[in-house]
Amino acid sequence: MILNHLNLAVPDVAQTRAFFETYFGFTCAEVKGNDTLVILIGKDGFILALSNFSKDEIPEYPTDFHVGMVVDSPEEVMQTYQRMKDDGIVLGREPKRYGSRGTMSFYVNVPGNFLVEVLSLI
Template sequence: MKINHLNLTVTDVRAAQRFLETYFGLVPVGARGDNFVVLFDDDRFVLTLMKGKEVSYPKTFHVGFPQKNEEAVNEMNRRLKEDGYEVTEPVHAHGYTFYVKAPGGYTIEVCY
């Protein structure tokens, strides 16, 4: 069985949407103003973003985006860093991975 969709509550829907489109290739397929957007990934997984005034995820909550190899992880890390995002350095842990705080109040893990 596959998971179909995930809803994230974020403080800024448009900023979160731009981030996910720019770095992870998600494609918007519907929206309701600045309060709600529906995004698809390459496998048609549905990620919805919903506006919330106060967003508080548990410290360890994150959303993972796998890459095709370690070089792709390093490239994503470099790109995010150059664009002004605070990223951790990639490490070999449960794979090759790093974390970045995404606009809107949640964390993303980029891994191989």
């Protein structure tokens, strides 16, 4: 079995969609309703659905919830971080190497109010 699909409930589907298209290379395969649901496809075929079926509710994720976006190299982690920073996105700590995990990563709070960890193996 392969996990290859995830739906995230977000307050502003269009804004979250734009973020994933801009910084992570997703392409939109389908839009339903008035930005009620979008289906995005990642470079590796991963299907990311973004939804807001109940416009009256603002989805909230637990503090430690996050999604991991794996990139090809530590250099790509740095490039992504710098691109976001240059675009005025509020970022926490700069990318850090985690020798015990064998990764380099940083976290960003994306539109939709959840964390994304951008990481690569080192």
